[in-house]
Amino acid sequence: MKFSKMHGLGNDFVVVKESSVPEDVFTLAIKVCDRNFGIGADGLVYILPSNKADFMMRIFNSDGTEAEQCGNAVRCVAKYIYDYKLKESTDISIETKAGIQHVVITAEDNKAVAVRVNMGPPILNGLQVPTVFDETLVKEKEIEVNGQILAFTAVSMGNPHAVIFVDKVEDALVKELGPIIEKHSYFPKKINVEFVEVINSKEVKMYVWERGVGETLACGTGACATGVAAALTGRTDSQVTVHLKGGDLIIEWDQDKDVVFMTGPATEVFTGTSFL
């Protein structure tokens, strides 16, 4: 299997271009993503043919589960398509399980350096996120974890997120509470968990615990969900810079069109051949 190792702000992927995914893709993802016995990554990403968009992307988490969407992987896939000239245009469409994403590349020396993605509308309905709550908006809902009461806002960007605002983001919060919230009975498909500290109306700091992966250095859809939750709860403007452990993303929630734009980098680190 020929692959490219890529990352979006340290959220790293093994990216392969194939005509279809193999039957054993779920176990393959676990093996490939293993940081000791495999290549090592947060996810395995396939670039596939599409009859609705320029290409299709499928993303498998390091535990072998498939996610509907991945913001950092969409940027990496767009860079791969542009840099390897699979489409000679800076405008690219990518089909995902959560819909079609339209992408605009900024290039330097014929290589994509920044990618702006229309991530589509945020889904706020409780049952659609999904959560167990039949409410149009699950905002600042209390959740008890390890004897602590926290408040989360549920947002789906195609995949589910629980955004929790805290006074100060700390590693212990993510590592101790992240895995418990991910599997909490409120969330029938499990959930990605963002812990967010508001710096001012234009900037937030976010640590993330990802469903099916664990802590990652960045999460594109998590940053989008955070931008939406922060604006929705009156904490920030509709455009924010989200500071993640791996770097920054710019998130704009265009409330008139009800779509979220994410802008950030994508990086190719090396290519190789896997014998797994």
Ligand SMILES: N[C@@H](CCC[C@H](N)C(=O)O)C(=O)O
């Ligand atoms: N890192 C991603 C999200 C990947 C999928 C997630 N773990 C899930 O299961 O929903 C991003 O950049 O959005």
